[in-house]
Amino acid sequence: MRVRVIVVGDDPLARAGLAKVLMEMTELEVVAQIAADDSVTDAYRAYAPDAVLWDLGWSPESTDWRERLSDLVESGARVVTLAPEQSLTTGAWSAGARGILSREADPARIAAALQAVDQGLVAVDPALGGAFLPSRNQAVAYQVEELTKREREVLELLAEGLSNRSIAVRLEISEHTVKYHVNAILRKLGAQSRTEAVVRATRSGLILL
Structure with a gap:
């Protein structure tokens, strides 16, 4: 649409x-x-x-x-x-x-x-x-729990709008593993949905779209 x-x-x-x-x-x-x-x-x-x-x-x-x-x-x-x-x-x-x-x-x-x-x-x-979003290092300082390297990779692909299946193919891991990482990302960012996780991550400087 x-x-x-x-x-x-x-x-x-x-x-x-x-x-x-x-x-x-x-x-x-x-x-x-x-x-x-x-x-x-x-x-x-x-x-x-x-x-x-x-x-x-x-x-x-x-x-x-x-x-x-x-x-x-x-x-x-x-x-x-x-x-x-x-x-x-x-x-x-x-x-x-x-x-x-x-x-x-x-x-x-x-x-x-x-x-x-x-x-x-x-x-x-x-x-x-850079004028208003903190750097990645600054963002990590006030995250409750830092994301792992793999979680950051999954988060970047979530920001691209990819499904769990597409992320699994891109990273060559199972859908079950992707779901595990997504749940961990939501928990660490205090988000209720994938979209909210991307918004929170972007505002905190973890990712730039």
């Missing part, structure tokens, strides 16, 4: 360009293009998309984008932001965006991020995540 998306941004030409590119992708459906103004949240409620792509533009400091983004997230939106530079990513993350990419990200990466946030996952460009 296709992910329904609205494209938000100040520049109408940039919005139109992004929408055109996304509409060419079979896994996405662009339902609206919205200016990044006070009408964003109302538009979100009207169109009820699965995800929002917010282009911050090249000079977002000239607008109240953080407050508007925060209001949008509080309304239930799952937002991917396109940031022109790393210094803006902390504000986007704090406002609630769970997909953060460079403005220069290619269409495939944007589509993957939109699909990820639609599934409740976090999608962060590794080159940008």
Whole structure:
């Protein structure tokens, strides 16, 4: 099923360009293009998309984008932001965006991020995540129990959306062993589901999507 998306941004030409590119992708459906103004949240409620792509533009400091983004997230939106530079990513993350990419990200990466946030996952460009996500070493310091090397491998594949069977094939182990590792990961991260485990791991810096 296709992910329904609205494209938000100040520049109408940039919005139109992004929408055109996304509409060419079979896994996405662009339902609206919205200016990044006070009408964003109302538009979100009207169109009820699965995800929002917010282009911050090249000079977002000239607008109240953080407050508007925060209001949008509080309304239930799952937002991917396109940031022109790393210094803006902390504000986007704090406002609630769970997909953060460079403005220069290619269409495939944007589509993957939109699909990820639609599934409740976090999608962060590794080159940008250092501004607000802790390093792997820092993350381990406050984990209740550190993941083993094999558990980390399984966790990375969970983040890719693989099933237990596919993980077993990839790692050349049995499905029973995969299930054992998944249960251990859920316990150590205090997660109730595979999706929650990936979200927790990403937020703590254990993995970067």
